[in-house]
Amino acid sequence: MAQVIAIGEFSGELNGRDGHILYREAAKEIPIYWELSIHEELDGSRSYGVSVTCDFQYWARPKAEPISEKHQLEILAALREWLHAQGKRSSVDLPKDSSEDSGNCLYKDCHRRQIKGVYYCRHHFDLSCLMNIR
């Protein structure tokens, strides 16, 4: 189990087609855009989830105050947990099987093992969630 640090609070409704989740940490806040996503299952059926835009580089309040990469990753981990607690699949979920494969992470100069079925190690998988590559 990943260890999640309770650093702040999320609020917002996940009803409808899209909206914003608000993340607050004391007086700081940042809105997180989400939209409905459809997942194709291996058996051809469909399920619904949310696609979140993890643009955590700057706080919205205080305006334009930068957020460190380490802290962005903490917010991502907390958001993943929160979405899970809401019963939602999301675009930042870890793969079902997050065990490591024999291959190396494809990220330049990274020597960690890649996650099964993913080309990146866990660290770079998380970074890719932040940069919206997926």
Ligand SMILES: [Zn+2]
């Ligand atoms: Zn890596």
